[in-house]
Amino acid sequence: MSDVFVASDHFAHASKILQEDAVTMSNISKSFGATQAVDGLQLTIKRGETVALLGPNGAGKTTTINMLLGLLSPSSGSIQIFGIEPKKAIQHSLVGAMLQEGKMIQGIRVGEFLDFIRNIHPTPLEKSALMDIAGLHEIANRRLDRLSGGQSQRVKFAMAIAGNPDLLLLDEPTSAMDVESRREFWTSMRSYADAGHTILFATHYLEEAEAFASRVVIIHSGRIAIDGTIQDIQQQYGGKQMIFTSSDASDFDFTQFPGVQRYEKQNQRITLHTTDADSTIQALITSRCSWQDITITKGNLENIFLSLIHKGAAQ
Amino acid sequence: MKEYIRLESLRTVRDPLYSTIAVIAPIGFYLLFAGLFGSSPHEPGTLSGNIEIMVSMAVFGGIWSCLVATSPRIAFERSNGWTKHLQLLPIPLRSILIGRMIVAIVFALPAMILVYLTAVIAHGVSLPAHLWIAMALLMWIGVWPFAILGVVLGYLTNSEASFGVTFGIYQVISALGGLWVPPAILPESILRIGKLLPTYQAANLGWHIANNQFPTWYSAWILLMWAVIFAIIVILMAPKATKIQ
Ligand SMILES: Nc1ncnc2c1ncn2[C@@H]1O[C@H](COP(=O)(O)OP(=O)(O)OP(=O)(O)O)[C@@H](O)[C@H]1O
Ligand SMILES: [Mg+2]
Numbered sequence: 001m002s003d004v005f006v007a008s009d010h011f012a013h014a015s016k017i018l019q020e021d022a023v024t025m026s027n028i029s030k031s032f033g034a035t036q037a038v039d040g041l042q043l044t045i046k047r048g049e050t051v052a053l054l055g056p057n058g059a060g061k062t063t064t065i066n067m068l069l070g071l072l073s074p075s076s077g078s079i080q081i082f083g084i085e086p087k088k089a090i091q092h093s094l095v096g097a098m099l100q101e102g103k104m105i106q107g108i109r110v111g112e113f114l115d116f117i118r119n120i121h122p123t124p125l126e127k128s129a130l131m132d133i134a135g136l137h138e139i140a141n142r143r144l145d146r147l148s149g150g151q152s153q154r155v156k157f158a159m160a161i162a163g164n165p166d167l168l169l170l171d172e173p174t175s176a177m178d179v180e181s182r183r184e185f186w187t188s189m190r191s192y193a194d195a196g197h198t199i200l201f202a203t204h205y206l207e208e209a210e211a212f213a214s215r216v217v218i219i220h221s222g223r224i225a226i227d228g229t230i231q232d233i234q235q236q237y238g239g240k241q242m243i244f245t246s247s248d249a250s251d252f253d254f255t256q257f258p259g260v261q262r263y264e265k266q267n268q269r270i271t272l273h274t275t276d277a278d279s280t281i282q283a284l285i286t287s288r289c290s291w292q293d294i295t296i297t298k299g300n301l302e303n304i305f306l307s308l309i310h311k312g313a314a315q
Numbered sequence: 316m317k318e319y320i321r322l323e324s325l326r327t328v329r330d331p332l333y334s335t336i337a338v339i340a341p342i343g344f345y346l347l348f349a350g351l352f353g354s355s356p357h358e359p360g361t362l363s364g365n366i367e368i369m370v371s372m373a374v375f376g377g378i379w380s381c382l383v384a385t386s387p388r389i390a391f392e393r394s395n396g397w398t399k400h401l402q403l404l405p406i407p408l409r410s411i412l413i414g415r416m417i418v419a420i421v422f423a424l425p426a427m428i429l430v431y432l433t434a435v436i437a438h439g440v441s442l443p444a445h446l447w448i449a450m451a452l453l454m455w456i457g458v459w460p461f462a463i464l465g466v467v468l469g470y471l472t473n474s475e476a477s478f479g480v481t482f483g484i485y486q487v488i489s490a491l492g493g494l495w496v497p498p499a500i501l502p503e504s505i506l507r508i509g510k511l512l513p514t515y516q517a518a519n520l521g522w523h524i525a526n527n528q529f530p531t532w533y534s535a536w537i538l539l540m541w542a543v544i545f546a547i548i549v550i551l552m553a554p555k556a557t558k559i560q
Binding site for chain 1: 325
């Protein structure tokens with residue numbers, strides 16, 4: 001499949017563009033009335049990177065992506081895609097995207113729609129390859145306005161990659177897909193990335209970010225909270241979880257223990273989130289707290305994410 | 316633009332609002348009205364009912380072709396987010412708008428010609444060839460301003476209101492413009508308003524030519540004036556209407 005995605009060369013003559021970073025956002029802010037949706041965002045994405053954009057509802061992910069697509073203009077700051085304005089990048093078929101909202105056109109069949117999309121791009125993917133990748137063969141004769149949520153998500157995916165764009169921006173791309181489609185989707189994405197394309201995707205599925213992204217950017221209230229590779233983040237912020245049962249836990253405030261960021265208590269089951277498991281366990285042993293069945297696990301992205309949101313909310 | 320025109324054409328062909336209201340309804344109304352009033356005696360120098368009603372109904376169908384391919388679609392796409400997807404394609408929005416209007420007016424022609432054919436077949440209407448051609452061509456051009464009006468209405472309404480508002484305006488200006496009731500029967504006060512409307516003047520081009528008269532410049536000016544007014548509104552509204560919320 002990967003030979004389908006030969007890096008597009010319709011812009012090869014403009015070798016300058018090939019040397020530019022895929023995305024450059026300098027000091028981007030966007031407000032809607034009193035709401036500050038994006039607040040001084042600074043983000044550079046190099047060619048070939050696969051970046052996951054994470055953040056709670058309302059963090060500013062969609063706003064950011066819409067600005068990268070030229071659908072929204074920033075209140076301040078400047079954005080470049082391959083060194084040019086977002087709108088121009090779209091006119092040159094350098095960018096493809098899946099939007100979070102938006103329904104499809106009426107009265108057109110899937111196959112006809114793909115013909116249309118392919119014909120307006122200078123170097124489109126082969127139609128049959130496109131239908132393979134997006135899994136559209138069975139629904140080629142279906143009307144766009146009569147598709148299920150997951151099916152229309154697949155058509156949007158086909159629409160995004162039809163022009164073989166160098167940069168893909170995906171806003172919660174798998175949100176309506178079933179397990180099987182989701183797996184197929186990420187397989188296709190991986191070969192798309194392997195062909196040297198740049199991908200930025202917003203998601204709430206942390207395991208998608210963990211499995212697929214080479215870099216993770218977490219935004220919160222329109223600002224970048226964390227930016228790094230999964231490994232970096234796990235090292236830097238990746239505390240551990242210490243889970244045990246205790247009968248007298250209510251007598252203790254575990255946040256007083258060294259390293260403990262926060263903890264959860266469910267009946268007798270205690271989960272400590274700690275950045276320094278060694279010191280925490282020392283403290284636990286020397287405390288008068290009773291404990292059994294202790295397990296210590298490495299923090300995953302979800303825990304990092306939660307503790308971050310937690311901190312954000314506490315501030 | 317060519318690709319977009321193809322896409323919109325497919326939609327129009329499949330649009331039941333086009334086939335029923337723009338194509339079938341005018342033919343049906345022609346058969347009905349021409350059957351009732353078509354062959355009643357008429358004064359020398361005026362048109363027979365068969366021909367007068369043919370002109371009215373052709374304009375009536377042509378106008379709806381122009382409106383149905385623009386207003387409801389634009390309103391719907393603005394409401395449901397398709398407008399955003401359009402902005403991700405390497406086609407300028409201007410081409411999309413122009414492509415849409417081209418489809419609207421192109422599909423007006425068959426709708427109008429089918430009314431002429433019905434008149435010929437059902438009521439034996441006959442005109443010299445050069446009059447047929449001049450009439451069909453000028454009346455077709457006469458309905459073009461309605462494609463721009465359709466864009467205006469698409470910008471002004473949302474998906475729920477669009478069809479109702481567009482259809483309502485269509486009926487009102489058709490009635491005031493003498494397409495439903497022959498102008499000769501309309502009260503003077505209404506006719507005075509009617510003559511300022513593009514509906515009346517588009518039909519008036521046909522009434523004159525079918526009667527072997529030169530159409531008046533006044534018709535052309537009125538139609539041009541409306542086209543310019545609608546176009547100015549479109550140009551003023553387009554940036555806001557196509558911007559995402
Ligand atoms: N058109 C708008 N008008 C007013 N406020 C808006 C608009 N669009 C977004 N916002 C606000 O800006 C903030 C960021 O919204 P955005 O859609 O970017 O969040 P998100 O990170 O994509 O969230 P989600 O995970 O729910 O998709 C939110 O507080 C939202 O209410
Ligand atoms: Mg969003």
